[in-house]
Amino acid sequence: MCAWLRGHVRPRPGVCTKHVLTLFLSPPSPCLFPSLPAVSKWDLESFDYQELKSELTEVPASSIFEERPSPSHPATGDMATGCGELVWVGEPVTFHKAETVAGKYGVWMRDPEPLPPYTRETTWRVDAIGTDIRQVFEYDNIDQFMKGYPSKVHILPRSMESTGAIVYRGSLYFQRRNSRMVAKYDLKTEVITVQKDIPSAGYHGQFPYSWGGYTDIDLAVDEMGLWVTYSTDKAKGAIVLSKLDPETLEVEQTWETNIRKQAVANSFMICGTLYTISSYSAPDATVNFAYHTATSTSKPLSIHFKNRYGYSSMVDYNPTERKLFTWDNFNMVTYDIRLSMI
Template sequence: MRRLVVLISVMCFASAQHHQALIDYLERRLLAIEDRISLWHEQAIRYASELRDLKQQMVSQLENLDKEKETLRVNLDSMGTRVDRVERELDYLETQNGAQPCVDVDDKLIEQQVTQVQEKQKTKYFKVTDCSDMISTIKAMKILKRVGGSKGMWTRDTGGGSGKVFIFNGTDKDTIFEFSTVQDFTRSQGLSESRQLKIPKTWTGTGHVVYNNHAYVITQADEAVTLVKYDLRNKSVADSVVFPVQDQVPVYNLSPETVMDLAVDEEGLWAIYATHQTEKHISLAKLDAISLTIEQTWDTNCPRENAEAAFVICGTLYVVYNTKQPGRSRVQCLFDINDTVSGDDAPLLYFPKRYGAHASLKYNPLERLLYAWDDGYQILYKLVMKKKLEV
């Protein structure tokens, strides 16, 4: 019995020691966990402080960037103003120091020009008016609107019939858009507010004009170029003729859609064209606006290469040139049917900077304005005139 008591006592003592060791181990683990939690807490506080410092630095840097951005904007505005001023000065110098018109001179051309001069001395073109003006400078431009596609033509009735505005959108359409006035066109929300006139045939290019309540439209089929005279009041075709010139090619190298370009000036209706026989140079014809017959033709010395558009003022052809990558358009070649303007009298005229390249240029002799279509923008150019040197 006494042995049993001793055994039980020994077992109880051993169990008490085991429990004490377990408790000591747990206490040590808890202390280690508390130390780690304390360390994590200190690190979290430090990270939060660093984040606050970083945020303050970023806010300060953003404020500095905003200040630098405003300074850069002011400098760019100032630079833009200076560039515009320099460009205007260059335009002035270019008009004061005009270059010679582009002329591809060879023996055949010289012989041709001599023959033309001799023929003109025998029979000169009979002038309808006493107009003797030529362009001195292109003073300013006004962008009225942007409607339609990149290529097209717009104009007013150049004969003074109605004063309405007509829009030819695109190079192969059959619907003319009509507005009562320039103001109505400017205030409109687009072509949907216009009066629409559908013509029987699809036009070609941008060489059309409106003259004395008639639209003169160029069409092409099977290499035959047809001039259609459309009565805008009666909404019917008044006349149409095949242009009696064979083997026509696009008149402007940079505007291949325009196979022929019509123009109106103080003298009436003109046709600007080119053929395989005169492929390097542009030709000019005076048309009878009533019968559409050709009254007289001229082969000019103005190259087709790099030409983008042309117009006629007082019997003088002005050809506008550019580059394949659109830049500054310039009048670089003049041809006067009455020989009253020589190469020395022909200034190199630059147009104000624009968006791209002219798809069409139409002169209005009543307003002395050019109606231009430039990458979908409808633009007016104001012209300053001077007198030709009569010979």
Template sequence: MKLQVVLVLCAAFALSLQAPSSQECWCELQSEEKAFPHAKLSMVERNVSDCNRNVTPKKTLELESLVLGLDRRIALLHRDISVLEKEDDGELYGVLSLYVVENEMVEIQQMMDKLNRTMKGDQHLTADVTQQLTELQAEMGEMETFDTMELVKGRLATQLLKKDLDNCRKSLNATVPPTQPPQGTCPHGQLVNVTGPQVFTGGEYPGSYLYGAWGRDPEPEPGKENWYWLVMMTVSNRYSNYVRLYSSLSALIVGKSVPGNIIIHSSNPTTNTIQGPNNVLYRGALYYNCYNQLDVCRFNLTTNTVSSFELPKGTRYNSKGNFCNLDECYPYTDLDLATDESGVWVTYTTNQDFGNLVLSKVEEGEPPRLGQTWHTAVYKQALTNTFMACGVLYGTRFVSKDVEEIFYALDTVTGKERFNVGIFMNKMAPNIQALNYSPVDRMLHAYSNSNMVSYKVWFE
């Protein structure tokens, strides 16, 4: 009996496998949501990448370089025409000069054509980018409608909350930040170009004092934020006994000095007066090479007091370790004081370094003292000047009477030296006797053959 029941059940199961069931259930799922446009999102990403690639700071630098070059060539053309007007040589050299002027005008026309093409290209680029940004904004707004469950918004809100939480934790465990940026780090990025000049003036005493220095105090006293200072070597192009102040750049240009001279000593030269042109003003005090000493002096303009500290034994001074070009050395430029975002620095050379440049940080105090020191591989007399910017030492050299090159750099954080910086400066006179960087306005102030010249410094 049991065997018969099992056989019946097996037969029924086999039939159910062979014959389709009439009671099958189908369920069709229909979504009212639109399919997400992945292709459109990829296209938006490509367009954003194209915008980032096409719109770069190099476009601005290229345009400014063309304008600067055109300005310089026009000035040279004007000079050559002035020479031609004065010539009286029986029409022989006058014809040759005309050919020179003609060639210069052709080159100027070519530069103007290139400038026009560049400007038109930039105008088209600006219009295209504006249109693309408008379209991208509309497309992104359209794609936001696909986030019906607000997943993306939820993620953004979560990220913001996490960021706030991290900031809160950091603030609880934070130490007091330093008052000055650390050496060698620059919030602007790497120095990439110097353009100008933006200011060129003979000032109050045009052509009278060949050597000197000028600039701005990086950390001025309240009420003196717009002041400029000027130190001229008034005796033998070597010595001075006062610093001259101007309430603004326009006052300096027109030669209206207020409050006038701040006298270090009535005699010039004498103990603790200024020797050499490479001076700087920082926090209301002038730093300079003390007369006839291997010391750095600091003259407080408010209290009229002088404090000093000695450089290492063997430091070359009294015009034995100068800056030089191929034809001459600049007398009494043994010490070069500089300022940047972190304070005051001094460059010099010693007998122990065999004439190579030495850099030291000046630590404030009463009296000030010499801080950390770097020994470089660049020969000091191969340089025409140095300046500091964001904890990096830069050195210049003479290329021609019209061009100076920033060719050397030392990063005080990594200790790495570079000899191929390759930034060129257009000069208004053959020599630059002093060079100071101002972190206040990111300008480079040069004293050049009694002229005051300033350049715009560009960071990456």
């Protein structure tokens, strides 16, 4: 085995039993990436992540929610063709399971509007536990992803934080570690092209979702473009939602909702509407609230959502595939959805 692999890759059974801790969730074939730069080491005692205890901090959002219009903002505009309101979420379908402790939670995604050389089958994955999260695993297609062999590993020039990253129009958008700055990383040229602070956003554990994980800043994509959810001191922990220009990362429009961020487990955008999930651990959770940017109003929902593996740390929507992508306790999962016709 080449020297680069020793201490960095967890070998397949029968090859080696040492160095079980690894920064790779699924090992590439030996010496596949000998030119990768060194990655900082860490151990079980130095994991830089935050988990809030479900028993103590996961509060039903209904206990703090008051349904009323938010302060007036102009509507975002007409919804995309085929848009509607979420009415059903299907059963979870598992595509892959992480093999090491680094994969307890993370983020995986496909680009709804890919640019060459990427396609709608290209898949990316990031393991979100570590003191210096920089590795982005790229897979040419879903079969390669399911087998666990990346075609390429990107090393980000700046560390990212948490599970709020997304891929859109050939770039990875992510929150820089321990800051309110969002960066745009061009996956083809492998450089950060834009980075911008989200004004007044809390970060690094100030306003996370109920499960923790420094999920203060969460990026999303839907039929209408690029979004970011967060909170501020002024909003007193309520979810603030902003529409971003994907080229410049400038804030185009902002809404302050009535939904307390730490009282919901996660959120995602569909057709300009923000949806939240009641629990990251309950087997029978629900999509429990919707916030419509077109009317600046919220309403409670009760749409079944199953946390099959008991720890959903990432939920995102892919508008091209019309599926939810989630990371549930080491498992990479999708859900079919159904929208009402409007």
